[in-house]
Amino acid sequence: MADSQSNRPHTVPAVAYLRRSTSRQEKSLDDQRTEIVRYAALHGYRILRWYQDDGISGDATECRDGFLALHQAACNGRDFDVVLVWDQDRFGRFDSMEAGYWIHPLRKAGVRLESVTEGPINWDDFTGRVMYSLKQEGKYQFLRDLSRNTSRGQISNALEGRLCGQAAPYGYDRMVVDESGVHRQRIRAGEKSSKPRGWRTTLVPSDDPAKVATVKWLFETYADTDTGLRSLADQLNSRGVPGPTGGPWYAASIKAMLENQNYTGTFTWAKRREGKYFSVAAGQIRERDRREVTLSPSGKPHAVDNPREAWIVAENAHEALIDKALFERVQAKIQERRRGKPGAAYRSHTRRNADRYLLSGLVYCARCGCKMHGANSVAKGHSYPKYVCSTYCRSGKHNPHGCGCHGMHQGQLVDVLVRKLQETVLTTANLNRLRQALRKQIERRRTINSSGADALRRQLKHLNREIDHAAENFLRAPSEILDVVAEKLTALKRRREHLQKELRMSHPKFPSKDINAEIDAVVGHLWRLREDLSNAEPARCREVFRLLVSRIDLHFDKVQRGKRTECPFRSGEIYLQTSPDSIFGSVNRGDRI
Ligand SMILES: [Zn+2]
Numbered sequence: 001m002a003d004s005q006s007n008r009p010h011t012v013p014a015v016a017y018l019r020r021s022t023s024r025q026e027k028s029l030d031d032q033r034t035e036i037v038r039y040a041a042l043h044g045y046r047i048l049r050w051y052q053d054d055g056i057s058g059d060a061t062e063c064r065d066g067f068l069a070l071h072q073a074a075c076n077g078r079d080f081d082v083v084l085v086w087d088q089d090r091f092g093r094f095d096s097m098e099a100g101y102w103i104h105p106l107r108k109a110g111v112r113l114e115s116v117t118e119g120p121i122n123w124d125d126f127t128g129r130v131m132y133s134l135k136q137e138g139k140y141q142f143l144r145d146l147s148r149n150t151s152r153g154q155i156s157n158a159l160e161g162r163l164c165g166q167a168a169p170y171g172y173d174r175m176v177v178d179e180s181g182v183h184r185q186r187i188r189a190g191e192k193s194s195k196p197r198g199w200r201t202t203l204v205p206s207d208d209p210a211k212v213a214t215v216k217w218l219f220e221t222y223a224d225t226d227t228g229l230r231s232l233a234d235q236l237n238s239r240g241v242p243g244p245t246g247g248p249w250y251a252a253s254i255k256a257m258l259e260n261q262n263y264t265g266t267f268t269w270a271k272r273r274e275g276k277y278f279s280v281a282a283g284q285i286r287e288r289d290r291r292e293v294t295l296s297p298s299g300k301p302h303a304v305d306n307p308r309e310a311w312i313v314a315e316n317a318h319e320a321l322i323d324k325a326l327f328e329r330v331q332a333k334i335q336e337r338r339r340g341k342p343g344a345a346y347r348s349h350t351r352r353n354a355d356r357y358l359l360s361g362l363v364y365c366a367r368c369g370c371k372m373h374g375a376n377s378v379a380k381g382h383s384y385p386k387y388v389c390s391t392y393c394r395s396g397k398h399n400p401h402g403c404g405c406h407g408m409h410q411g412q413l414v415d416v417l418v419r420k421l422q423e424t425v426l427t428t429a430n431l432n433r434l435r436q437a438l439r440k441q442i443e444r445r446r447t448i449n450s451s452g453a454d455a456l457r458r459q460l461k462h463l464n465r466e467i468d469h470a471a472e473n474f475l476r477a478p479s480e481i482l483d484v485v486a487e488k489l490t491a492l493k494r495r496r497e498h499l500q501k502e503l504r505m506s507h508p509k510f511p512s513k514d515i516n517a518e519i520d521a522v523v524g525h526l527w528r529l530r531e532d533l534s535n536a537e538p539a540r541c542r543e544v545f546r547l548l549v550s551r552i553d554l555h556f557d558k559v560q561r562g563k564r565t566e567c568p569f570r571s572g573e574i575y576l577q578t579s580p581d582s583i584f585g586s587v588n589r590g591d592r593i
Contacts, residue, residue, distance in 0.1 A: 014045040014082040014114075017070055018052040019090045029054060032086040039116045040084060048080055049073075058093030060295050061102065067092065068455055071102065074111045076454070081110070087117045088135055096133045158269035161317025163201040169262050170244040171215035171321055175204040189244075203262065203318040212321060214241060215263060219322050222258060223329040228337070229254050234398040250394060258334060261313075264327045265320030269312045272303040356385045358541045359413060359552070365389040366553040366572075368401035377409070385410040387554075397565070404567035406556040413552070420574055421548055441547070456503045463499060467492050550575045 016036045018029045027035075029052060040047050051066040061067065070083065083106075085091045091113060094102065103123060106113070113121045122128030154164040167189070168174045174187040176195045186207065187193045195201070205212050214236070221227050227235075229251035236249045243249040244257075261268050273288065294302050357374030365372050372387040389406035391399050467489070554572040558565060 012045050012082060013048050013080040014040060014084050015049045015051060015070060015073070015080045016040070016047050016084040017067065017091065018050065018054075018086070019056065019058065019064070019067070020054055021057045027086060032090065035086050035116045036084050043114075045082060045084060047084070057300075058089055058091075060300075061092060061094065061098065062459070063295055064092075071105070072455060075105045075109050078109055078111060082112050082114050085113065085115050088113075088115050088121065088132070090115075094136055096137055099133065099136050154269075155312070157200065158267070158312045159314065160200070161202070161267040161314030163203065164269060168203055169260055170257060171206050171211045172203040172262070172318075173206050174201050176200075177202055203267075205319055205321060210241075215257070215321050218254060218257060219263070219326055219330055223326055223333060229258075230396040230398075233395065237400070238398075248395070248400070251396070252394075255334070258330050261327070262318075263320065263322040264324050265316050265318055267314040267317035270306055271311055272305055356410075357387075358385075358410065359387065359417075359545060359549075360542070362545065362549055363387045363408075363413070363552045363554065365391065365403060365406050366555045367406070368399070368403050372406065372408075372554065374410075375407070377407070387413070402558075404556065404558050404565055406554070406567050408554055408569055416572075417545070417549065417552070417574065437547075453503060456499055460496065460499050460503065463492065463496050467496060548576060 016033070018032045018036075020027070020029055020032075033050070037047070039045075051070040053064040053066040056064050074080075074083070083091070092099070092102065103113075107123050113123075115121065121132055123132065157164050163174060168187075170189075173189070174193075175183050176185040176187065176193065177200050178184050178196075179198050183204070184199070185193060185195075186204070187201075188206075218232060221232060222229075232254050233249040233251050236243070241249070244253060257263075360374055361371065363372040364370065368389065368391040370389065370391045373390050373393070375386055375388045375393075376383045377386045378384075386407050386409045389403045391401055392403045392405055397404065552572060552574050555570045556567045557570045558567055560566075
């Protein structure tokens with residue numbers, strides 16, 4: 001009806017996409033927005049919606065939720081003709097193969113890309129395509145070159161025992177050294193500095209003698225007396241010695257110190273592979289196996305441990321605080337006191353058993369105000385999920401709040417919760433509110449689901465390919481790395497199960513005209529909540545609790561029985577959701593358990 005040349009403005013429907021990676025030099029989202037609004041007004045575009053990704057790198061496309069949502073909207077019955085961005089590389093830093101994967105569906109749907117800095121980008125025209133690809137490859141190559149150059153500089157630094165941008169361990173300061181080896185500037189913890197090209201940074205003992213003394217005291221006390229890590233932390237805290245970050249001391253940070261070879265004057269580096277494109281192992285830059293790289297939700301690659309022989313180790317790189325004999329004695333004692341696999345208990349409840357804990361994030365210890373986290377309790381060969389005070393777990397019995405071993409089984413908690421919910425929710429007034437809230441939720445979920453399911457299906461397809469690939473590798477792998485491949489394969493399969501589950505859940509169970517039937521079903525479920533919960537998907541149960549409950553505070557008593565301190569449960573309060581949007585209006589604060 002109208003086009004961008006016409007005199008009537010705001011006639012072509014468009015959406016805008018904003019992105020900023022973590023780099024501080026980039027234009028802020030607000031600046032991008034301002035420029036796009038101005039551009040749209042000038043060229044006659046009406047912006048229907050904004051999509052954005054903040055703090056995510058342009059080459060981590062699968063982590064860019066905003067971009068994926070935009071792509072979905074463009075490919076499934078779009079209501080716009082143009083995507084507006086500030087600059088082409090806001091849209092994505094793809095190589096040309098990946099660019100095709102994302103752009104082809106857009107072109108097929110008749111959606112154009114237009115950037116404030118370069119104007120319309122023409123994918124239909126030969127010159128336009130070549131220009132676009134050249135710029136894309138250039139930008140992609142830039143990231144890779146940057147990564148390789150950074151690694152190269154870091155290796156030569158590390159081989160000489162110089163710092164590669166990391167902070168100094170507690171008890172040391174950083175020292176800027178010029179070309180001729182003269183110490184130029186001391187950088188204390190928390191200070192920032194910049195240095196001329198060619199100057200290096202190394203470690204020197206802190207000019208605060210108390211810190212140096214604390215390091216020596218920790219190593220000597222641990223090696224020569226029967227003192228555990230927690231007790232070391234307690235002693236320092238009771239003496240009022242500030243911890244490495246200014247707060248209290250914790251067993252975990254003391255352990256990391258006692259294992260840090262830097263205190264013997266030996267510099268170690270490249271203990272982990274963490275780059276996206278390249279990694280350093282045994283002083284060599286290696287291209288990273290793309291299949292090994294997994295990304296965090298913000299698009300940063302997860303680090304992988306390097307084997308010991310691949311570390312870069314520079315002996316006598318700086319002044320030692322601890323002699324090697326003492327350090328070795330401490331290592332021997334750490335080994336001796338090690339119980340089971342390090343970190344195994346923690347990992348088991350964070351990763352693999354994440355589904356077991358239905359009330360994660362909702363349960364609080366009333367004494368210290370901290371969250372109680374999920375933990376496993378084993379009795380008679382069965383394991384039961386329970387919640388324990390995180391202050392006690394982190395700092396032991398000498399913690400500043402005086403928390404004891406506070407813990408409560410999930411089963412008991414859920415039973416009480418369900419009873420309370422039934423009593424509170426199943427009044428007529430609340431039932432009506434519940435119906436309204438549910439209707440809103442179901443409608444919202446439907447709009448998300450229709451686009452989300454396609455994205456899930458795509459991810460699943462991709463994952464299936466990866467699993468085939470990994471399975472193939474498994475057959476060919478030399479025996480010494482079979483374990484590693486097997487582990488990866490299991491992880492991939494677990495991820496697939498998870499996706500399949502999500503996909504199953506994302507299907508609307510009833511056609512949309514039956515929304516009332518669905519609501520009735522949910523209300524019916526409330527009556528049978530307890531038995532339904534034991535059959536339902538854990539993720540669904542968690543959703544239900546989160547919808548209804550805002551927090552649960554638990555109080556415990558402390559009883560001395562001989563040498564033993566016991567902490568029986570005394571009472572608790574359930575706080576139901578009271579946001580304006582919620583089911584219960586403003587009633588029900590602190591219903592007692
Ligand atoms: Zn506590």
